[in-house]
Amino acid sequence: MCGIFCIFSSFIDQDALAVKYKICEPYLKRRGPDYYSDVNITLSDYTFIFAGSILWLQGKNLVKQPLESNKSIFVFNGDLFGGNISDEDRKVYGDTILLYNKLEKATNKKNLKLYFGRDIFGRRSLLIGKVEEGFIITSTATKSIDCTEVPAIGIFSYDLLSKEFILTPWNFRNKNFSTKLKELEQFLSCNIGINEELQMVSYRKFCEPTEADTRFLNHIKLSFNEVFVELLNNATFLNNVKQLHVLLETAVAKRISTQPKYCKLCIIEKQPCRHALVGVLFSGGLDCTILALLSDKFTDAFRSIDLINVAFQKCGHYNTPDRKTGLESYKELKKLRPNRTWNFVPINVTISELDKERSNYIKHLIHPLNSILDDSLGCALWFASRGITTEYEVLSRVLLVGMGADELFGGYSRHRAALKKNGWLGLYDSLNEDWQNISHRNLARDDRVVADHGRQLRTPYLDENVVDFVRSLNCWEKTCPFGDIPAGVGDKILLRTLAYQMGLREVPLFRKRALQFGSKIANSKENACDVSPRL
Numbered sequence: 001m002c003g004i005f006c007i008f009s010s011f012i013d014q015d016a017l018a019v020k021y022k023i024c025e026p027y028l029k030r031r032g033p034d035y036y037s038d039v040n041i042t043l044s045d046y047t048f049i050f051a052g053s054i055l056w057l058q059g060k061n062l063v064k065q066p067l068e069s070n071k072s073i074f075v076f077n078g079d080l081f082g083g084n085i086s087d088e089d090r091k092v093y094g095d096t097i098l099l100y101n102k103l104e105k106a107t108n109k110k111n112l113k114l115y116f117g118r119d120i121f122g123r124r125s126l127l128i129g130k131v132e133e134g135f136i137i138t139s140t141a142t143k144s145i146d147c148t149e150v151p152a153i154g155i156f157s158y159d160l161l162s163k164e165f166i167l168t169p170w171n172f173r174n175k176n177f178s179t180k181l182k183e184l185e186q187f188l189s190c191n192i193g194i195n196e197e198l199q200m201v202s203y204r205k206f207c208e209p210t211e212a213d214t215r216f217l218n219h220i221k222l223s224f225n226e227v228f229v230e231l232l233n234n235a236t237f238l239n240n241v242k243q244l245h246v247l248l249e250t251a252v253a254k255r256i257s258t259q260p261k262y263c264k265l266c267i268i269e270k271q272p273c274r275h276a277l278v279g280v281l282f283s284g285g286l287d288c289t290i291l292a293l294l295s296d297k298f299t300d301a302f303r304s305i306d307l308i309n310v311a312f313q314k315c316g317h318y319n320t321p322d323r324k325t326g327l328e329s330y331k332e333l334k335k336l337r338p339n340r341t342w343n344f345v346p347i348n349v350t351i352s353e354l355d356k357e358r359s360n361y362i363k364h365l366i367h368p369l370n371s372i373l374d375d376s377l378g379c380a381l382w383f384a385s386r387g388i389t390t391e392y393e394v395l396s397r398v399l400l401v402g403m404g405a406d407e408l409f410g411g412y413s414r415h416r417a418a419l420k421k422n423g424w425l426g427l428y429d430s431l432n433e434d435w436q437n438i439s440h441r442n443l444a445r446d447d448r449v450v451a452d453h454g455r456q457l458r459t460p461y462l463d464e465n466v467v468d469f470v471r472s473l474n475c476w477e478k479t480c481p482f483g484d485i486p487a488g489v490g491d492k493i494l495l496r497t498l499a500y501q502m503g504l505r506e507v508p509l510f511r512k513r514a515l516q517f518g519s520k521i522a523n524s525k526e527n528a529c530d531v532s533p534r535l
Contacts, residue, residue, distance in 0.1 A: 002065060002139070003031030003451070004075040004126075005038075005051040006114070009134030010160075014040060014047050020136055020145065021049050027140045027364070028053050033454040034267065039066045039073065044112055044160050046134070050075055055397065056267070057259045057456055059094020067100050072107040074100045077124050077139055079456075081254040082464065091258060112160040120170045121404075121462050122152035122439030125447040127368065130188065140448050142364040148187045149368065151180035152439035156192070165192040174436035204472055206428040217480050220490050227489060228500035228508060240477060241498050243469060248498075251463035252294040256398055261300075263395035264454065276343065279306035279396040279455075281384055283518050284325030286492065287402025287411075289333070289507045290499050291460060295400060296337050304341035306394050307333075310384035311348055312521040318348045322518035329507050336503045345392055349383045354521070355534075357382070363535045365448045375532035376516035377442060378449050385450040385457070397455050403443065404461035407434045408470045409492040410479025411512045416491065420483045428475045435471070470494075487511045 005028055007017050021038070029036050032053025039050045052065030052075045067074040080095035089098060107115070116137050118126050129136045129147030135158070141147050150156070154169035165188070167181065174180075185192050216237055219230035231237050256278050260267065263275035278299055280292045292307060299305055309326040311318040323346065330344045358379055366378040387394025406412055410431055418430035443459075450457040460466065470478060473494075481491040488511040489496070496508040516522035 002055065002075070002077040003028035003051075003053040004065070004077045005136075005138045006048065006075065006116075007131060007134070007136040007138075008046050008048040008114070009131050010045040010047075011133030012047075012131065014049070017047060017049055017131070017134075020131060021051065023144060024136075024138050024141055025051070027142065027452070028138070030454060031055065031139060031451040035062055035064055037064060037066065039068060041068075041073065043109060046160055048073075055451075055454055055456060057398065058090060059097070060092055061094075063094050063096045065096065067096070069104065071109060072104050073109070074103065076100070077126075078119065079255075079458075081251075081258075114158045114160070115155055116150065116158075117155040118150055118152040118439070118444075120152060120172065120439065121467075122443045123447065123459060123462060125444040125451075126150040128184075128188070135188075139451070140365060141367065143367045147368050148184065149440065149444050151184055153177055153180055165190060166195055167192050168195040174439075175433075176436060176440075180440065204474065206425055207474075209424060209474065209476055213474070214476050214480075217476065217482075220480060220482065220485055220493065228497050231493070231497050232501060237477070237494075237497070240473065240494060241501055244466075244494060244498055245501070247463070247466045247469055248290070248460060249294050249297070251460035251466050252291060252400070253298045254463070255400065255458040255460055256295055257298050259398055264397050265395050267397075274302055276304045276306045276394070276396045277398065278303075279308050279345075279387065279394050279399045281381070281399055281401045282307035282309050282326055282329070282344075283322040283513070283515065284309070284327070284329035284507075285322075285402070285510055285513065285518075286495060286499055286507055287405040287461065288400070289329045289504065290495070290502065291400045291402060292329075292333055292342075293336065293502055293504070294460075296340050299340075301339070304343045306343045306345050306387070306396050308345045308347060308384050308387055308394060308399070310380055310519050311346065312354060312380075312519055313348070313350050314520045318346070320518060320520040321513055322515070325510055325513075325518070329510075332504055332506055343392070345387065345389060345394060347384055347387070347389060349521075354379060354383075358534060362449065365452055366445055366535060369445050370531050370535045371528065372522075372526045372530050372532045373516065373528035374445060375535055376522045376528075378445055380515050380519050380521050381446055382449040382452065385453050385455055387453070387455075399450060399455050399457055401446075401457055401459055402461060403446065403459045404438065404467075405492070405495065406512065407431070407438050408461060408467065408478070409495045410475065410481060411492045413487070413512075415479060416481035416483065416487070419481055424476060427479070427481075431475055431479075 032055045034056045035054040041048045050066040056062040127147040154167050157166045216234045262273045266273035311320040311323045418426040478494040488509050499508040
């Protein structure tokens with residue numbers, strides 16, 4: 001995990017570039033507290049500044065960035081958990097050097113091309129802005145730098161000689177591909193060519209279910225306590241639950257087991273450490289409680305696990321909906337895994353502290369986004385991931401979060417409305433639209449605000465194998481938000497049944513609640529899409 005930066009121009013001198021760089025530098029350093037370096041180079045008529053900050057989370061030794069040879073220069077912010085790289089190689093060398101060695105075979109400085117992009121789900125932030133006769137590409141910036149999020153639609157290249165951009169799209173193209181590309185072209189004031197070499201792939205297409213296909217759903221109208229028992233007696237549904245369990249368990253294991261055995265404090269001197277290495281952003285809801293329970297299996301028995309629960313002051317108290325469900329789920333976890341030390345970490349944020357930090361700092365991390373929703377969620381995640389109370393400080397450097405679960409399993413109220421209005425086809429279209437929007441909704445912003453504390457936000461529900469499996473299912477096999485069934489049963493039924501199978505009894509029935517309302521940071525009278533006057 002890193003903060004990465006590149007600025008280049010064929011017109012202005014290095015001192016002028018350095019001014020922009022120095023604006024971003026403090027924010028980049030906070031993303032990677034373990035190492036920082038920059039490199040100045042000249043290619044053709046261009047002056048470049050590259051920089052990289054490192055949060056060491058893979059490999060036996062820290063890999064410094066930027067990586068440079070006589071053929072290429074490389075900065076990388078991300079994680080490799082699969083592909084054709086073995087687990088053993090990743091544990092020994094880390095993902096950065098392994099990826100660099102493969103890419104260097106296909107690159108050469110003499111070609112005078114710069115390549116950049118984000119993964120297909122948009123899990124990490126990358127911004128692009130214009131400078132005179134050049135560009136700035138960075139993980140994070142400030143409001144003084146006019147920039148936009150790089151759309152997660154493929155790999156971009158910039159030819160230093162022709163001054164042209166080329167896009168090689170990912171092999172899955174969302175319906176909004178053309179819109180996102182056009183928006184970037186308008187921002188950069190240039191045309192972007194498309195390399196069409198890759199073969200397109202697609203996920204399951206809709207087919208209307210037969211009566212036999214959905215017969216098992218009749219069990220949902222039983223009493224709450226019987227629903228999950230009856231569903232687990234259905235062989236097909238049980239098989240889906242088991243497959244999901246294995247895939248999600250593997251996704252969690254990959255994301256917490258590869259890191260060095262040092263906490264945020266002890267890694268400075270590489271001292272033997274018994275502190276918590278894993279935290280969960282914990283509302284007490286379905287998605288995060290499943291992740292917390294799964295993480296127990298892959299965490300050293302002597303270590304605690306941090307359950308981070310954020311609440312904002314309302315009427316002089318912090319007894320928010322998320323605080324209540326958080327404490328209930330905390331009790332269930334202690335009952336199921338009594339030998340584990342679970343740290344329930346209540347983050348209480350006063351109105352004055354919220355206003356101060358947002359005005360002085362958080363607004364720059366949320367930039368270039370600026371809506372009421374960005375304001376609420378960005379601030380909530382920043383305070384939660386800071387992990388500081390009057391009595392305790394979170395030292396874990398990896399934070400698990402349930403992002404992606406609602407899009408995959410059908411957890412939003414609009415999914416219920418779509419099913420009611422247009423049947424299973426309407427639900428299918430709604431799920432598909434939500435999934436296609438995921439790469440440019442919240443993930444880049446959330447990466448910026450969480451990484452600001454030198455922590456890594458990890459999203460097991462967005463593991464490629466989990467995604468492929470869940471998206472291969474028919475919509476009625478993972479969610480059935482019928483209008484005559486209360487929220488908290490039919491929606492996300494596959495995930496709720498998994499929670500029940502894992503031993504949870506209260507959590508599977510908790511209703512979906514958005515973070516901004518559960519933590520009480522949002523004003524329900526404001527329109528989430530409006531521009532926030534506080535940013």
